[in-house]
Amino acid sequence: MATSTRKPVALVTGGGSGIGRATAVRFAELGYSCVVADIDEQSAKETLGMLQTPGIAVQVDVTMATSVEAMVTAAVQHFGRIDCAFNGAGFEGSYAKIVDHPEEVFDRVMALNAKGVWLCLKYEIAQMLQQEPVVSDPARWADKPDLCRFRGVRGSIVNASSILGLSGFQYNSPYCASKWAVLGITETAAVEYAKDGIRVNAVCPGLTATPMLDRFKEKCPPALRELLDPESYPFGRLAAPEEIAEAVCWLCSDACPFTTGEHLKITGGV
Template sequence: MGRATAVRFAELGYSCVVADIDEQSAKETLGMLQTPGIVVQVDVTMATSVEAMVTAAVKRFGRIDCAFNCAGTEGNLAKIADHPEEEFDRVMGVNAKGVWLCLKYEIAQMLQQEPVVSDPARWADKPDVCRFRGQRGSIVNASSRAGLGPMPNNSAYCASKWAVLGITETAAVEYAKDGIRVNAICPAATATPMLDRFKEKLPPDLRGSTGPGFHPVGRIAAPEEMAEAVCWLCSDACPFTTGEHLKISGGV
């Protein structure tokens, strides 16, 4: 999803920072972009690494207008009584703490930036009450459909994605008057390497829960569909939208 979103942002004219713990994968993504970009290797569980990522972005491009925080891990499957504590900590560290750290340093940078309107003419003739006066930045976090309901045998992942929604709404309220919007997407099954790994861990009788038949539309999602949602949430098309989560689940 991160790769597809970077590609879409580049198609829209944004310069991109591709940040990943897998530097080689990030370089491959950079090669797909139509605009200038840089690669930053980052471990989102470490504050110093996340801070360095933001510093590198600002050093190269001067500001951060948009961010998509989507680093994640699926975790192993087990009921709560059988789930190792260290596995819970690992999943929460990447999926929840990682989002919190990214927000911490992204927002700190955005607070230093002047608000901008990416398309001033679009809003010039609107009444004052409706006019979009510009934003310092817009952030989207990756939650999940698992952040909206139970996910048996994967309590850590479920907990982490519920946590992302709580962090998202809190950040949105804290910084709304500063011109920083924070929202989240909640995808259902999407064609990614994570989904492939998750399927391999499922018992055969449960694999249908991640397949096309589970969704009323009759298929799973493409990463590009999530990218479109992220770019829309970051755009001038929805300046009143903050603290929201967008469920993208094919009817589930």
Template sequence: MRFMFLLCILPSVYIVYMPYWCMSLTMATDTRKRVALVTGGGSGIGRATAVRFAELGYSCVVADIDEPSAKETLGMLQTPGLAVQVDVTMATSVEAMVTAAVQHLGRIDCAFNCAGIESAPAKTADQQEDEFDRVMGVNAKGVWLCLKYEIAQMLQQEPVVSDPAKWADKPDVCRFRGARGSIVNASSLAGLVPLAYTSPYCASKFAVLGLTKTAAVEYAKDGIRVNAVCPGPVATPMADRVLELSPPDLRAKQDPKLFPVGRFAAPEEVAEAVCWLCSDACPFTTGEHLKISGGI
């Protein structure tokens, strides 16, 4: 079968552009600095992930509705980056975030859609409608909007491979042929199992998994992978707020001593999983969720 191809020359990298599924392994090593975008990067898991991306050599766009917190995270990074204020519930704000990232850093290789909020604890019949809308707006619609604009950008990007030699001696069927981008969405253990008093939050995190799996199958052949992480209890400011407001029976169930590992996760432990899912280590992994719950 014959294919037309175009040799594209970019700074520090030569890329043979062909349909993704027949990409040539003659691509040169990608020597430029890769770019990661993290929403909710001003604190908690988002901050830890931005820091870890930078440790791995990525330039990082730190996005948060709280701009001072995003700038504080940026100051912790070992590589150049950008702090952006974003309201993930607004399409214009999300689009502006992606545009700023590309204008300043040229491309988005990885995105971690981590921005999220908790719901006020109450049983389903006692929950308020505006609370449901508020939580779904950030946690579900926010992820959908981020996917919408991140994927649109990634579709315009040439596929790259960071280390062609790593895959050169592998059977042809499993050779890594480059990627336009990798996205990880923040779901939760509450997106897999019910958690009393948190119906809006659970609904939003179940929705994130649906969005993840749908986008994954839609763009797999375009070289865009989409996965999710489902952390259990993590030692973050959000967890502190949830515990403080929870009724006694729910708070008792959140005692770290009751968990198999006897503690909450550190944000850095979730960050490691996110960075792995974004890396070239798992090019066949898409549409999956990784539960990080310490045995729960």
């Protein structure tokens, strides 16, 4: 069983912008080596340039098993293991009522947001199962051998769901369906691999100031525009991506070793 004397490794999909970029930057600030993965390799490289620790940029299409497997292989070849992962890649789709929504949009959103998370889990967990458990501080937990911290962890994963994974939202049924699916996948993976020392959780952000939100504003039906008013939120503002990143990194850390199969709602009181 290993101890945590080496630099831990974090993998972030959707790391080229928004919450994914903020999460990679925060992991680096906390001392992690980072694998920044994105469909847009140039954006991933731009994020890489913001990091304070060693890292690599990897192009990945999370809808393709071969691409996800290659991403995990690249991470392990470069850093030896994966301690944490944030599966943040996603797509908002378009906005219409169910009758008017194109079927191909539903398929695309589900492929990226649901199947993409499932594929990432499939290959991330397969790698973590091969890794030795890491104990954060053996001396501190020696008198409590049953605690997760003493037994060690092979890895911790956080998936990106949404506030729309918790309630229905008009004009956006594909996105809601995909984010509800993420929670089901998260809870299933958590119970399947808890005894192997692998934790799996999810975050459910509300509206966050990201490029995805900018695209939402451009395509938003008039009936939904009032929801974008920061004054409609208790704090009088929307979330910053860095605030979501803090939650992701906390869930990945050994500060919450008994937390798995959970979703953290981060919506500023909404």
